[in-house]
Amino acid sequence: xxxxxxxxxxxxxxxxxxxxxxxxxxxxxxxxxxxxxxxxxxxxxxxxxxxxxxxxxxxxxxxxxxxxxxxxxxxxxxxxxxxxxxxxxxxxxxxxxxxxxxxxxxxxxxxxxxxxxxxxxxxxxxxxxxxxxxxxxxxxxxxxxxxxxxxxxxxxxxxxxxxxxxxxxxxxxxxxxxxxxxxxxxxxxxxxxxxxxxxxxxxxxxxxxxxxxxxxxxxxxxxxxxxxxxxxxxxxxxxxxxxxxxxxxxxxxxxxxxxxxxxxxxxxxxxxxxxxxxxxxxxxxxxxxxxxxxxxxxxxxxxxxxxxxxxxxxxxxxxxxxxxxxxxxxxxxxxxxxxxxxxxxxxxxxxxxxxxxxxxxxxxxxxxxxxxxxxxxxxxxxxxxxxxxxxxxxxxxxxxxxxxxxxxxxxxxxxxxxxxxxxxxxxxxxxxxxx
Amino acid sequence: xxxxxxxxxxxxxxxxxxxxxxxxxxxxxxxxxxxxxxxxxxxxxxxxxxxxxxxxxxxxxxxxxxxxxxxxxxxxxxxxxxxxxxxxxxxxxxxxxxxxxxxxxxxxxxxxxxxxxxxxxxxxxxxxxxxxxxxxxxxxxxxxxxxxxxxxxxxxxxxxxxxxxxxxxxxxxxxxxxxxxxxxxxxxxxxxxxxxxxxxxxxxxxxxxxxxxxxxxxxxxxxxxxxxxxxxxxxxxxxxxxxxxxxxxxxxxxxxxxxxxxxxxxxxxxxxxxxxxxxxxxxxxxxxxxxxxxxxxxxxxxxxxxxxxxxxxxxxxxx
Numbered sequence: 001x002x003x004x005x006x007x008x009x010x011x012x013x014x015x016x017x018x019x020x021x022x023x024x025x026x027x028x029x030x031x032x033x034x035x036x037x038x039x040x041x042x043x044x045x046x047x048x049x050x051x052x053x054x055x056x057x058x059x060x061x062x063x064x065x066x067x068x069x070x071x072x073x074x075x076x077x078x079x080x081x082x083x084x085x086x087x088x089x090x091x092x093x094x095x096x097x098x099x100x101x102x103x104x105x106x107x108x109x110x111x112x113x114x115x116x117x118x119x120x121x122x123x124x125x126x127x128x129x130x131x132x133x134x135x136x137x138x139x140x141x142x143x144x145x146x147x148x149x150x151x152x153x154x155x156x157x158x159x160x161x162x163x164x165x166x167x168x169x170x171x172x173x174x175x176x177x178x179x180x181x182x183x184x185x186x187x188x189x190x191x192x193x194x195x196x197x198x199x200x201x202x203x204x205x206x207x208x209x210x211x212x213x214x215x216x217x218x219x220x221x222x223x224x225x226x227x228x229x230x231x232x233x234x235x236x237x238x239x240x241x242x243x244x245x246x247x248x249x250x251x252x253x254x255x256x257x258x259x260x261x262x263x264x265x266x267x268x269x270x271x272x273x274x275x276x277x278x279x280x281x282x283x284x285x286x287x288x289x290x291x292x293x294x295x296x297x298x299x300x301x302x303x304x305x306x307x308x309x310x311x312x313x314x315x316x317x318x319x320x321x322x323x324x325x326x327x328x329x330x331x332x333x334x335x336x337x338x339x340x341x342x343x344x345x346x347x348x349x350x351x352x353x354x355x356x357x358x359x360x361x362x363x364x365x366x367x368x369x370x371x372x373x374x375x376x377x378x379x380x381x382x383x384x385x386x387x388x389x390x391x392x393x394x395x396x397x398x399x400x401x402x403x404x405x406x407x408x409x410x411x412x413x414x415x416x417x418x419x420x421x422x423x424x425x426x427x428x429x430x431x432x433x434x435x
Numbered sequence: 436x437x438x439x440x441x442x443x444x445x446x447x448x449x450x451x452x453x454x455x456x457x458x459x460x461x462x463x464x465x466x467x468x469x470x471x472x473x474x475x476x477x478x479x480x481x482x483x484x485x486x487x488x489x490x491x492x493x494x495x496x497x498x499x500x501x502x503x504x505x506x507x508x509x510x511x512x513x514x515x516x517x518x519x520x521x522x523x524x525x526x527x528x529x530x531x532x533x534x535x536x537x538x539x540x541x542x543x544x545x546x547x548x549x550x551x552x553x554x555x556x557x558x559x560x561x562x563x564x565x566x567x568x569x570x571x572x573x574x575x576x577x578x579x580x581x582x583x584x585x586x587x588x589x590x591x592x593x594x595x596x597x598x599x600x601x602x603x604x605x606x607x608x609x610x611x612x613x614x615x616x617x618x619x620x621x622x623x624x625x626x627x628x629x630x631x632x633x634x635x636x637x638x639x640x641x642x643x644x645x646x647x648x649x650x651x652x653x654x655x656x657x658x659x660x661x662x663x664x665x666x667x668x669x670x671x672x673x674x675x676x677x678x679x680x681x682x683x684x685x686x687x688x689x690x691x692x693x694x695x696x697x698x699x700x701x702x703x704x705x706x707x708x709x710x711x712x713x714x715x716x717x718x719x720x721x722x723x724x725x726x727x728x729x730x731x732x733x734x735x736x737x738x739x740x741x742x743x744x745x746x747x748x749x750x751x752x753x754x
Contacts, residue, residue, distance in 0.1 A: 103503030
């Protein structure tokens with residue numbers, strides 16, 4: 001009897017302690033409490049007495065590719081130190097984790113000096129960033145493509161300096177097109193639908209169009225479709241997510257998935273990289289919306305004979321390009337202004353920025369870069385349209401949440417019981433509440 | 436010999452407690468010496484258990500911007516918003532199904548595997564090693580592997596089932612609303628069985644052979660022996676396996692997150708992945724809410740474990 005009592009209590013205490021440890025660990029990796037962000041402690045704002053100068057700054061960079069990103073930045077850090085005498089600590093972080101690491105660093109009041117991310121407006125809104133007036137040479141600013149200056153500007157000031165860009169286009173499988181008796185890529189949505197049906201009819205698991213509306217990049221996929229129907233996320237400063245045009249666009253996508261069944265199984269739950277791109281790269285998909293890094297991958301694999309064409313439009317009018325840029329933003333920290341300015345000065349040297357972009361297979365962000373890249377025949381389809389490209393409203397802090405809501409919500413609209421209008425109404429409401 | 440049989444397996448752990456209480460008090464060194472010895476352990480507990488717990492609670496009471504910047508106190512606002520989250524009910528029922536499903540199947544499979552491993556057969560050492568592999572492998576890698584195996588288009592599982600004519604068209608194990616939870620549970624069982632089986636194996640090895648001998652002489656059948664002798668004597672092992680598995684499975688992040696990463700929204704999340712998505716993936720993107728959900732998780736697991744142990748203890752007293 002006595003034994004049982006003792007055993008029970010040690011058991012309970014042990015269980016409780018374990019539960020606490022494990023739950024605390026779970027909390028640490030997932031959220032909040034973690035002290036793990038202190039790894040970035042190297043970014044010493046050593047200027048303890050007011051306007052002192054820093055001896056080192058930290059860059060937290062997103063990993064575009066295993067082969068090139070870290071290699072470029074490490075090389076860059078050496079040049080930076082040779083030029084300025086200031087040490088540049090480079091942290092290359094995967095896209096899956098960078099949002100979390102940046103957030104943790106800011107929670108611990110220890111942000112990097114430079115952060116490379118796909119959003120900046122919320123950071124500018126929180127008053128954490130330098131504007132271009134403080135850290136960017138006016139000559140560099142005037143070289144940046146106007147579309148990117150616009151998308152990087154929050155309340156009249158440029159906070160989001162673009163690091164590289166990409167543009168989307170329609171990739172099609174020439175072999176499958178030939179087998180299906182299609183002579184040219186589609187120019188209108190009607191042609192697109194007909195071609196997708198023909199490719200799907202080939203059977204053997206072939207899908208006409210691989211549509212990734214899963215959480216990874218759903219906002220990108222929907223963006224390019226809605227721009228080619230004359231729609232937009234915002235019009236004249238107002239959210240127009242549930243405009244008639246956009247409802248029409250999403251209804252068309254649902255039709256492709258549910259009525260025509262020309263997409264892969266469950267497009268609302270298919271991600272881009274391991275879903276749609278994988279299908280196209282294995283030769284099972286007739287069409288996919290791709291960008292230059294996919295092109296690089298396909299050229300390396302040499303398995304698929306593909307062509308690239310502008311996106312079809314709903315009525316056959318001029319094709320619209322959807323572009324994406326990521327940002328290098330600079331955090332206001334004691335004494336780091338000159339060091340940050342020197343960082344930008346060096347990064348926007350044509351040799352640096354264009355080398356980086358070329359190695360990663362992306363597109364330039366500067367007017368001089370467009371000229372440098374003009375000789376690359378394989379990029380012509382994007383470069384011609386880059387200056388007029390459409391971007392998502394990254395200059396609105398509300399977009400940072402709307403984007404997540406789109407990623408988590410829009411896939412439901414293309415399921416069998418999906419309701420495009422209702423989904424877009426919900427997103428519109430959320431956007432209006434956030435701004 | 437009979438003495439040895441009745442001695443409780445965990446008896447040795449109890450003896451020192453009684454022995455110390457009986458020992459006459461001697462004038463020992465002053466209290467701070469004890470503190471010196473306990474110091475490293477206490478420091479570790481403070482750093483690993485107490486500090487994160489305090490930080491978690493503090494975060495759950497604060498308001499955060501989407502960037503992670505603390506903008507002020509939220510009072511209990513974060514908790515209120517978690518409790519009013521439209522998907523909370525779904526997440527909790529997913530969690531219950533996930534934990535109970537994995538637990539029950541793991542215990543059953545673990546018992547079977549342990550029984551097999553306790554028998555002497557040629558190649559037993561090899562099989563024992565093979566069984567431990569899923570446990571030794573990183574959960575993220577295992578989960579990633581299963582997303583490839585279970586894939587709708589490229590997965591081997593669908594290919595085999597199609598070839599065997601078990602199914603006529605591929606099954607969307609990871610995307611279909613009715614299949615994703617069973618798929619997650621299957622993988623959960625796969626990675627939980629090794630540890631559980633080894634706990635049971637240790638338990639089986641501690642049961643003395645002469646009990647079985649006595650049963651055989653009394654004419655007990657194999658099944659009778661198992662139910663009347665093996666299972667009752669495995670009770671301590673069952674208790675340990677159940678409590679630890681509840682905690683492990685409840686807190687398991689990689690399997691649920693990785694297998695479920697293509698599904699939008701919170702439809703198939705457990706409370707752990709719910710907490711993570713609240714902070715970084717969903718449109719809430721709110722560290723404070725996530726911390727509040729984290730505090731809820733700690734309380735939930737404590738309550739579940741306490742209730743279970745209470746239940747077992749009462750059961751034992753009634754025996």
